[in-house]
Amino acid sequence: MATTIRMPALSPTMEHGKLARWLVKEGERVAPGDVIAEIETDKATMEVESDDGGVVARLLVDEGAQNVPVGAPIAVIAEEGEALDEAALEAAPAPAGAPRGAGQADAPAPAAPQPEPAPQAAAPQVAAPQVAVSAAPQVAAPGDGGPDPARNLSITAPPMTDPVYGDDVTFKEMTVREALRDAMAEEMRRDEAVFLMGEEVAQYQGAYKVSQGLLEEFGERRVVDTPITEYGFSGLGVGAAFAGLKPIIEFMTFNFAMQAIDHIINSAAKTLYMSGGALAVPVVFRGPNGAAARVAAQHSQDYSAWYAHVPGLKVIAPHSAADAKGLLKAAIRDPGPVVFLENELLYGHKFPVPQVEDHVLPIGRARIARVGTDVTIAAYSMGMEYALAAAGMLAEEGISAEVIDLRSLRPLDVPAIVESVKKTNRLVTVEEGWPVCSIGAEIARRVMQEAFDWLDAPVLTVNGKDVPMPYAANLEKLALPTAQDVVDAAHSVLYR
């Protein structure tokens, strides 16, 4: 069968080029790999090889022709003795802009047989009507597919709910640290492919003692101390996940994950997509995130918004011990990469944890931590401390605040927030991270799009101040949000 040779692209941006020279004539025999032509662009000259062997049946473009569009047929190679289907040949689209015999066409080449542009991933006009959140007209953002969870990957598809435990289930007060340790231990018992790797996780029992006892129970094969090489061991973890293991990669703190963020995003988050679904990466990156106490700019930062920005990642930031346990277990079982953001200052906090065999929670669902009617406060991780304290202070003034613990930042439980806003008509978000492009900013965007008509005041975001974390005690205090900031914001949105 005759094959058509097309104008090749020399670079991703090349649209057309000049056929500088033919190195073969019609009727000549070519072997696979023979150079048949030279192509020029403003950047380079390249040789065009014939992939197939055969006889040059047609040269479709004159030597010296300019502006030959990428993808336009330039030659036909036929099998020896093959009678060319002349009719089909004539039907082959002539290279626009440089038809054979037209010589130097000076008109700009219209796009000829170029690859079809990829369909837009986000099609708001399709997405918008699918979820009827309100009777008000829906305005969908062009980038993220609007409120439809099937297209908008940063929000959750309902309905997934927390397990409901009966009266027979007892609760035990546990620290977040213990809950995380138990989650890992249970999953490691359950699945031999799960292992823990990181700095000081084994012999030292964890820099913050989260992996206490795991080395003793699971041994050096599954609890692995690494050198201080975040980029290396994160990449190694992703490679191990390619090969079927389920690594838990611990960062001593997420500040040091910046050394490894390339692997978290480029190697872990994008691989399933790049491989067309062939290669899932079941890895958990976990460790303390956010401000610790008095450790200054390079050791105090909330990375939530950074990771929540990335399609392909799930991002979890729990507050309570029960959520930490149930969500870490879910993260370890998740078939894809999960960034699990803990908080050093919360490790020692105690919360009731259900004493059941397998406490697993759905990723992507928020939890109403306190029911209220006047204002919604949405927070996560350390922000929940400020939110709950503020709700208590507001209650004393007779203001009923509903507090939502987001728990998962991607997917984000926008329906839960919208539901609450429909009731309270006012929303304040709380986080320690910087205000610009923050989780709060994202929530404000979603709520504006999906519950605009229910808002009686602009959404206010309470954030850490827009500066690197200072060391001095008084400045550090000023840099972080407080419960009073949340109370003030609530007053603002309530206009009182």
Next chain:
Amino acid sequence: MARKTASAAKRPAAPRKAARKSRKRAPAVADFTRDEEFAALRTMLLVRRFEEKAGQLYGMGHIGGFCHLYIGQEAVVTGVFMARRADDEVITSYRCHGHAIVSGADPKAVMAELTGRAGGISHGKGGSMHIFNTAGHFWGGHGIVGAQVPLGTGLAFARRYGGSDQVSLTFFGEGAANQGQVYESFNMASIWKLPVVYVIENNRYAMGTAVTRSAARPEELYMRGAAFGIPGEQVDGMDVRAVKAAAERAIAHARSGKGPYILEMQTYRYRGHSMSDPAKYRTREEVQKMRQEHDPIEQVKRRLLDKEWASAEDLKEVDAQVRKIVTAAAEFATSAPQPADEELWTDVYAQAGRG
């Protein structure tokens, strides 16, 4: 101390040329003059007493967060600075108080930085891990393990670019020596023949991880540049004379345009990694043995006494002078006011025409 001397032939992995240039055993160290011994003693004592005081202030709640003390390692910074020209550049990790003080930073301003006060060298905004003294050619105080290695290489690049013969002295721990960016730096420094001396402060532990558990070929970190053609030397980092002599060779090499040089300083930290360190990874005996047999300050004192260059009284006098400086620093650091609230918002962006 008898050390096994690995011959170049026993290290087939190392390229011949670098192996020949690298040495595990320094030549016999030249004695210090009386003045040099005294200078070394004063500097090491100042660093030690400063750090002891910092430890006390931490215990009293005046210092917060992380606080990494340099106690035990004083000979490294002292010996290197004795070999350094005053305009040679210096950069290190968060374990930086000693480097800052020896670079000429006012101990008061450094201590006040540790307590987070307005009089701190960074107005209290950087804290213990991020001390800078650019006037003294000291470029910080970096909290991310290994990050200062390319930064120090960049200092060398800039100096050579400007036609100067200043050398960059880039300090990092043996734990940091496993970071990838260290080797990216080695490669660039070597191909561009940058005037940088890499000083590995091998204090045997990175937090709770012994070098033997984290490093391939832990006995010869000085060979880490071999693949890049960078000569290296292993040095008794508890002997300030050996440190100075090796630093002189390394700096001369770098200054003469021959490119980078690696010094592996074998040293030891007496205290925990930071202030809260259960120290279960080593025995008390191990620490005691180092203190008793290898203490860099005691070595100098002993020599001064043995040679009758100093009396016990003289040594006490040095100590008293140093204590005075440190006490004044602590007083300043605990009585100075906190930074003004407006400082929160300053120094985020550079202003044109400043800095």
